[in-house]
Amino acid sequence: MFRLSTITKDHGTRRVLGLDSLTLGAEGLTVILGHNGSGKSTLLGLLARTDTATTGQITLNDQPLAAIPQRKLAQAVAYLPQRLPPVPGLTLRELVRLGRYPWRGALGRWQPQDHAAVNAAMQATGAESRAEALVETMSGGERQRGYIAMLLAQDAPILLLDEPTSALDPGHAHEVLRLLRKLVDDTGRRVIVVLHDVNLATRFADRVVALREGRIAFDGPPAALLRAEILSMLYAVPMQVVAGPQGHLPLAVVS
Numbered sequence: 137m138f139r140l141s142t143i144t145k146d147h148g149t150r151r152v153l154g155l156d157s158l159t160l161g162a163e164g165l166t167v168i169l170g171h172n173g174s175g176k177s178t179l180l181g182l183l184a185r186t187d188t189a190t191t192g193q194i195t196l197n198d199q200p201l202a203a204i205p206q207r208k209l210a211q212a213v214a215y216l217p218q219r220l221p222p223v224p225g226l227t228l229r230e231l232v233r234l235g236r237y238p239w240r241g242a243l244g245r246w247q248p249q250d251h252a253a254v255n256a257a258m259q260a261t262g263a264e265s266r267a268e269a270l271v272e273t274m275s276g277g278e279r280q281r282g283y284i285a286m287l288l289a290q291d292a293p294i295l296l297l298d299e300p301t302s303a304l305d306p307g308h309a310h311e312v313l314r315l316l317r318k319l320v321d322d323t324g325r326r327v328i329v330v331l332h333d334v335n336l337a338t339r340f341a342d343r344v345v346a347l348r349e350g351r352i353a354f355d356g357p358p359a360a361l362l363r364a365e366i367l368s369m370l371y372a373v374p375m376q377v378v379a380g381p382q383g384h385l386p387l388a389v390v391s
């Protein structure tokens with residue numbers, strides 16, 4: 137579990153994040169929402185330690201995040217950033233195998249548990265059928281499933297994903313969230329995921345944390361987010377809440 141206290145992140149004279157106190161990763165699936173530029177990726181980058189705060193402290197399981205050795209951190213936290221470098225010449229299976237990096241010994245030998253983790257991750261994501269395909273030839277959805285399989289193979293208890301559905305059509309976006317939900321429910325992993333789609337968030341999340349101009353503007357269960365005044369404040373456009381499909385929460389729409 138992450139604890140953040142009095143965190144700020146400045147770029148030059150501009151403050152892009154200011155969080156007094158926040159605990160993340162204690163519950164199943166947390167979605168981070170917020171308008172463009174509200175600080176979501178900055179927050180995830182701080183948790184993944186690819187970025188550092190200007191002031192304040194972050195701990196992971198009561199240890200200062202800054203003091204955790206890189207390999208130990210990678211065993212505890214798997215991070216899928218918003219933008220990934222191209223991977224020319226790599227097959228999907230090779231990509232997923234990269235997820236095992238933090239677990240391999242000094243000589244980099246493959247152990248039975250490495251193979252098992254790669255196979256399980258490919259199976260869970262339905263990536264097996266394309267295992268030998270080159271990643272660069274795949275569609276956005278297939279590639280994204282591959283990256284999520286790589287993340288799963290890392291076998292970390294906490295997963296951080298920054299807009300994993302941004303390149304996906306509605307069907308594939310749902311599929312990714314269903315998969316993350318299943319991971320949480322079946323394996324007890326903790327998932328923290330940045331999304332833009334409010335309705336996807338409320339359908340799958342246990343908790344929603346919403347940022348506005350770098351500050352927390354909402355933190356609570358999905359049903360509590362579905363109020364016109366809260367959504368309109370978050371996105372600075374008039375929004376409404378309308379009836380959803382039978383058995384589901386209402387839907388957020390721009391008025």
Ligand SMILES: Nc1ncnc2c1ncn2[C@@H]1O[C@H](COP(=O)(O)OP(=O)(O)OP(=O)(O)O)[C@@H](O)[C@H]1O
Nearest residue numbers: 147148152170171172173174175176177178179218
């Ligand atoms: N390296 C940087 N230098 C200067 N400003 C930066 C830098 N990185 C981020 N910012 C600014 O910090 C603010 C927050 O950025 P961040 O990427 O965290 O927002 P976000 O909520 O993830 O946005 P989006 O939804 O558009 O992905 C933005 O205004 C961005 O321009």
